[in-house]
Amino acid sequence: xxxxxxxxxxKQYGKKxxxxxxxxxxxxxxxxxxxxxxxxxxxAGKTSLFRILTTLLLPDGGTAxxxxxxxxxxxxxxxxxxxYMPGRFSLYQDLTIEENLEFFATIFNTTIQxxxxxxxxxYSQIEPFKDRRAGKLSGGxxxxxxxxxxxxxxxxxxxxxxxxxxxDAVSRKEFWEMLRSLKKQGITxxxxxxxxxxxxxxxxxxxxxxGGILSVxxxxxxxxxxxxxxxxxxxxxxxxxxxxxxxxxxxxxAYPFGEYxxxxxxxxxxxSSITAYLQQQQLGxxxxxxIRADIEDCFxxxxxxxxxx
Amino acid sequence: MITDNTxxxxxxxxxxxxxxxxxxxxSFDVKKGEIxxxxxxxxxxxxxxxxxxxxxxxxxxxxxxxxxxxxxxxTEQIKRNIGYMSQKFSLYEDLTVRENIRFYAxxxxxSDAFIKEKTAxxxxxxxxxxxxxxxxxxxxxxxKQKLAFSVAIFxxxxxxxxxxxxxxxDPVxxxxxxxxxxxxxxxxITIFVTTHYMDEAEYCxxxxxxxxxRIDALDTPGQLKKTFNVSSMDEVFLKLARQAKRSGD
Numbered sequence: 001x002x003x004x005x006x007x008x009x010x011k012q013y014g015k016k017x018x019x020x021x022x023x024x025x026x027x028x029x030x031x032x033x034x035x036x037x038x039x040x041x042x043x044a045g046k047t048s049l050f051r052i053l054t055t056l057l058l059p060d061g062g063t064a065x066x067x068x069x070x071x072x073x074x075x076x077x078x079x080x081x082x083x084y085m086p087g088r089f090s091l092y093q094d095l096t097i098e099e100n101l102e103f104f105a106t107i108f109n110t111t112i113q114x115x116x117x118x119x120x121x122x123y124s125q126i127e128p129f130k131d132r133r134a135g136k137l138s139g140g141x142x143x144x145x146x147x148x149x150x151x152x153x154x155x156x157x158x159x160x161x162x163x164x165x166x167x168d169a170v171s172r173k174e175f176w177e178m179l180r181s182l183k184k185q186g187i188t189x190x191x192x193x194x195x196x197x198x199x200x201x202x203x204x205x206x207x208x209x210x211g212g213i214l215s216v217x218x219x220x221x222x223x224x225x226x227x228x229x230x231x232x233x234x235x236x237x238x239x240x241x242x243x244x245x246x247x248x249x250x251x252x253x254a255y256p257f258g259e260y261x262x263x264x265x266x267x268x269x270x271x272s273s274i275t276a277y278l279q280q281q282q283l284g285x286x287x288x289x290x291i292r293a294d295i296e297d298c299f300x301x302x303x304x305x306x307x308x309x
Numbered sequence: 310m311i312t313d314n315t316x317x318x319x320x321x322x323x324x325x326x327x328x329x330x331x332x333x334x335x336s337f338d339v340k341k342g343e344i345x346x347x348x349x350x351x352x353x354x355x356x357x358x359x360x361x362x363x364x365x366x367x368x369x370x371x372x373x374x375x376x377x378x379x380x381x382x383x384t385e386q387i388k389r390n391i392g393y394m395s396q397k398f399s400l401y402e403d404l405t406v407r408e409n410i411r412f413y414a415x416x417x418x419x420s421d422a423f424i425k426e427k428t429a430x431x432x433x434x435x436x437x438x439x440x441x442x443x444x445x446x447x448x449x450x451x452x453k454q455k456l457a458f459s460v461a462i463f464x465x466x467x468x469x470x471x472x473x474x475x476x477x478x479d480p481v482x483x484x485x486x487x488x489x490x491x492x493x494x495x496x497x498i499t500i501f502v503t504t505h506y507m508d509e510a511e512y513c514x515x516x517x518x519x520x521x522x523r524i525d526a527l528d529t530p531g532q533l534k535k536t537f538n539v540s541s542m543d544e545v546f547l548k549l550a551r552q553a554k555r556s557g558d
Contacts, residue, residue: 040479041450041451041477041478042476042477043449043450138352165476166351166473166476166505167351167505168349168505168550169505169546170551171350194476194477194478196480255484256484256487256508256512257508258507258508258511258512258541258542259511259530259531259542296480299479299480303479303481
């Protein structure tokens with residue numbers, strides 16, 4: 001069963017001269033119970049997309065629905081059914097943890113007790129501090145409170161706009177563990193992130209850039225559709241190595257990737273031709289080995305492909 | 310020990326707010342022209358430490374010097390000799406590209422001739438000649454961040470502090486940005502950078518990792534991986550940060 005449909009959505013801001021196209025015809029479908037990632041950098045259109053799907057912004061073109069309800073006509077019904085956690089913390093800073101949660105429960109005509117089971121795992125971590133004002137909480141606690149508030153009316157679809165941006169690696173891992181346990185309870189989750197490495201934690205992802213979708217697939221599907229052989233190369237002088245690689249005719253693209261440089265090999269060339277080339281350069285100990293692309297490699301290739309067309 | 314080659318020096322540098330010790334006796338030094346990664350979980354004390362090094366917050370105790378100036382007594386000289394950029398604040402969105410450059414260069418007291426010549430060079434290097442009179446607001450994020458970095462080192466500071474400069478930036482631009490960092494370091498500017506991207510930790514000459522106000526590890530990325538017997542900086546970071554008792558910012 002389909003939960004969310006975006007069909008050729010467009011959105012633009014500004015007037016004639018300074019017009020910005022935030023969404024340029026975005027289409028995808030999310031199945032019920034799916035954990036769906038919208039992966040892309042700042043300015044890709046993620047927030048505009050989420051605001052349209054949560055009925056907070058009108059699209060300029062295209063249509064969209066949530067649980068079969070139209071985002072324009074049926075906005076009231078949709079608001080009852082979705083939970084939305086915006087990128088910027090937007091709870092009441094001078095209400096306590098418990099007051100915030102109660103407030104959201106009341107708005108949706110429910111009580112904390114009624115849906116406590118759903119939020120228990122998350123809320124119990126901050127409940128010992130329930131009398132503390134939201135403005136005084138640490139980043140991680142704010143995040144848990146915001147998620148609890150977005151869940152308290154038992155939404156069928158949860159929209160999380162960049163919940164892990166600016167969050168350190170440990171807290172990011174914890175947050176994704178929370179999402180996975182929510183998914184088990186049958187909630188459809190759409191989550192946006194600029195971190196490419198989070199793609200692998202989703203059931204399916206949409207890679208988005210400059211208001212357009214680059215690819216919609218399972219993380220595995222995105223990776224297996226990567227066309228070129230890819231190498232990881234490393235030696236003592238990485239800057240010199242990168243220059244040499246970028247100059248070589250058999251290299252389609254070479255870019256730093258942590259400890260290694262990733263090298264996209266042109267058709268007609270291979271690992272051994274690149275190794276041979278590098279050996280001629282009299283570098284020190286060069287390490288070359290074939291690797292599988294990850295989502296970031298795919299994103300880079302898709303971005304550059306888009307640039308060429 | 311401070312030598313001619315020392316850009317930043319800290320010894321038992323400490324900052325307390327009431328009972329809370331935000332930065333707990335950290336000691337380290339950064340060499341001139343080094344790319345130094347300053348990592349840590351949210352709330353570990355990175356920002357407080359950086360504020361002291363930038364002359365914006367007076368330490369509670371300990372010693373530190375930046376570009377040869379004392380963090381207690383010579384904060385104005387420090388500010389003149391460093392550059393700073395962060396993801397959150399960098400350029401004025403309501404000023405044009407050219408106005409932003411002019412504004413920052415003016416603050417640092419550069420001469421008109423210097424500004425004129427260097428602005429032309431910079432616009433050419435960034436391929437922003439056609440955009441020089443556009444509002445910064447209208448530029449894509451990646452361009453903004455690259456411009457912000459160029460503006461932060463426009464006055465040719467000895468050290469530039471970069472606070473999560475690449476957060477949210479696309480993977481291609483992120484790499485172009487690091488290319489600029491390398492070039493700046495080659496020209497002798499010392500780079501002090503924080504990031505949440507662990508692949509970027511690999512691009513640093515040395516990396517320190519803060520946990521609960523202390524520096525729990527400091528070495529080259531290669532040596533850190535050996536010490537902790539793991540294959541990536543991500544794992545080094547997780548191993549250390551998981552020991553933290555204090556929670557995020």
